[in-house]
Amino acid sequence: MSESTVRPDPAAPEGPAPDRVRVAVIGAGNMGGPVVRTLLASGVRPENLLIANSTPASGERAAAELGATAAASRAEAVAGADVVILGVKPYQILDLLTALREDLSPHAVVVSLAAGIALAPMEELLPDSQPVARAMPNTPISVGEGAVGLMRGSALTDAQHALLHALFARAGVVVDITEEQVHAFIGAAGSLPAFVFVLVEAMTDEAVRLGLRRDLAGALVQQTTLGAAAMLRETGMHPAAAKNAVSSPGGTTVQGLAALEREGVRAGVAAAMAAAAETSRAMTER
Template sequence: MTSSQNYSTLAVLGAGTMGGILVRGLVKAGRPASTIGVTSHTAATREKIAEETGVQAFDDNATAAAWAEVLVLAVKPVKALGVLDEISAALRPGTVVISLCAGLSCALLESHLPAGTPVVRVMPNTPASVGAGMAGVSPGSHAGPEQEGLAVSLMSTVGKAVVLPENLQDAVTAISGSGPAYVFYFVEALVEAGVTQGLSRPLATELAVQTVLGSARLLDETGTHPALAREAVTSPGGTTGAALRAMDEHALRAAIQDAVEACVRRSAELTEAAVRG
């Protein structure tokens, strides 16, 4: 695997939520702040992260692109192609472009860059802010093992990363990219249910959060299939079974399936919106 340290300069175009998370993760992992640059359409955002981390703040994307050997595209998907058009002429030969933009294919991004520019598509998620992210990595037609390894190395500073075919990226978006919101939604509902049953909100929150955290850790560390782990908690005729039957009556599994399918469709729509500009 190629280390991100082999590339002397890296600029994050769009240091908002995910861009900012990656910058902070890289600095925390030991990458020299002087080798990282950031841009943002809001001056206060780029200046704040520069002050917090010691990285360089650039006033415009083209200047950052001319400076960096690696560009992380972290702007909103609908703005991404416009940013690429803006920086294309400024890119130095061999610049690697790593896209964090949901729904935008490598081929589409490549069409707005100089011929032969290596592009790697990445779908991260927000738990990266606490070093527990999950990212799917897909190299474009001009990206080889070196650029693929670079992207994996970068995302591994804030969690885990897996390499997969690009045609699975919409599914990755629906499961891990948007997935934290589903978990937060479930925890929110569980807390409200606890309050309804007489628990204080702080206690209900602590119980729900630790239960989700511990359950995920159990699956991760033991490798137990989720169905088997569920069965281990479910005694015949017991309280857990009653709760699960209620969930089945409300078609929870079908709702989750529908949610994932809706997310996949929306990811495809983002590509269409970006093309239309």
């Protein structure tokens, strides 16, 4: 992702601080919920973070659980909002925008979380000057260790772009990506947690088969997975160098690595990521 930057250009104009903006989240479900938690952690005030779900009762439940404010209706959530986040399913995005467009403030930044819905069809439904963006998160943002890929629409100003970075600051890492890169992003971040969960499950099951109690097996595998990633991030070591450094001739690790390669784990992981990216591309082109 050579065009990506982890932070906005420091020379870019500063937007308003998160504690001064009003945000509407339409659809605080499996992904919208963690986004609400991220926004609150980044400084949005609970009274300025309004949630509308499919029914007022569902919005109230989500707001109570997440520590935000329930709106009586989608229109009430959107009225006066500086940022409107759409967390509904992809097939609902364009109908929802059509229903909401009369209620949007002209300056409101519309941010879709949806996979497969490009900026262009959203922009076509709205006035040319309405700022639109896409944010592609993954679920580890719920613990502040996730990733968000931001895509800019044509009317988004530098100040609004800086505001989106500030709003997602507590997600983990926030990167700017192009819509062409979003498919790779889904393979490398959006869908990747599920692949890691499968690997962690498999390693835990094997540790139990080898004789460890399940709670101990889980703790060891989780800590080691976390530690290996943290070590690469903090030292900047290449993964191959880190692997070679623990492979003594004829030793336990190198024998394990040979088995890993024989079983095709590397090819399996690559196939999983490619399938996610290809599906994202196909969904967008439909």
